Amino acid sequence: MTKAINDDVFPAYRKFAEFLRTEYDAKGRNELSIESLPDGKRRYAEAVKLMTTMNITPSEVHEIGLKEVERITAEMTKLAQSQGHKDLASFREAINKDPEWKPRSEQQIVDDFAKYIHQMEPKLPELFGLLPKSPVTVEPIPDFAKAESTHYVQGTPDGKRPGRVVVAVADPTKRTLITDEAVAYHEGVPGHHMQISIAQTLQDLPKFRLHGFYPAYAEGWALYAEELGKEIGFYQNPVSDYGRLNSELFRAVRLVVDTGIHDKNWSRQKVIDYMHANDLNDALAQTEADRYIAWPGQALAYKMGQLTIRKLREEAKAQLGTKFDIKAFHDEVLNGGAMPLNLLQERVERWIRAQKPTTATSGQ
Secondary structure (H helix, E strand, O other): OHHHHHHHHHHHHHHHHHHHHHHHHHHOOOOOOHHHOOOHHHHHHHHHHHHHOOOOOHHHHHHHHHHHHHHHHHHHHHHHHHOOOOOHHHHHHHHHHOHHHOOOOHHHHHHHHHHHHHHHHHHHHHOOOOOOOOOEEEEEOOHHHOOOOOEEEOOOOOOOOOEEEEEOOOOHHHOOOOOHHHHHHHHOOOOHHHHHHHHHOOOOOOHHHHOOOOHHHHHHHHHHHHHHHHHOOOOOOHHHHHHHHHHHHHHHHHHHHHHHHHHOOOOHHHHHHHHHHOOOOHHHHHHHHHHHHHOOOHHHHHHHHHHHHHHHHHHHHHHHHHHOOHHHHHHHHHOOOOOOHHHHHHHHHHHHHHHOOOOOOOOO
């Protein structure tokens, strides 16, 4: 094995590194925006449609992002003032310095996630008719992969291998517990574990549909699921509720900066400054900025998916009135597997029409 690495693997990496330095880098673009490439306007417009699975323009997404940032910031300010702070900035400073929200060990972080997931599980029948058959567990990310973020790993359809929420715990005293509740609902239940576990067991669908993944649908659902915790009576601690809002704000900021880079000619520093102004620390702002530059449109999926599901729910409530059933609505969103948002909209609107009472007409 050592001989193979020394004789074959390392030389191949050296050759590839030389290619990147001498050929690839020299031909790279100097501008950040994908719109600087040939036919760039259409390139980005298509990236937006691909990643959101919606027929929407970059300018429309940008405006939605600005409005969402304003709305969520207003909610956060109201929360701060209800806790006796003069403004949002002073509230942020106080909770970020509060030792109560600084974990003291890796196990404390794992236990925090498990607590929130397990308190949600018995509440699921109030929100869903369809329930996951597979259990969900919580475990720390192992040392060899400690740079990874908290994420979900799906189990098997028969439940013999559970779904797993795998939690980032490296350097625990430098982390925060503020967003744990929101992330637990996002990655576990009623978020990714709920959606993926149900999709795996659906009947009468082609097999490839059981494992499909559309970021706008899957991540949109998980972000929508964070707020379901509020509706069911959780986020009792106002700091944890702030964490929920901060999580949503982060996804709204993405709408602004991704379109800012690729459609509004924003500089990298303007992107960083905007993220700092919306409470993203510098380490995250730097890596996120590079992500948006390198992968145009992908970061739009989360918020656009959440907004679409929320909009469909409001549409159903408005049209069905007292006949609206939150459990039936959620089941309709989940029981077709992952799909593009435009198809989800058609599906839910067809379901709404089917729920309306039919009125008999007399013939003449």
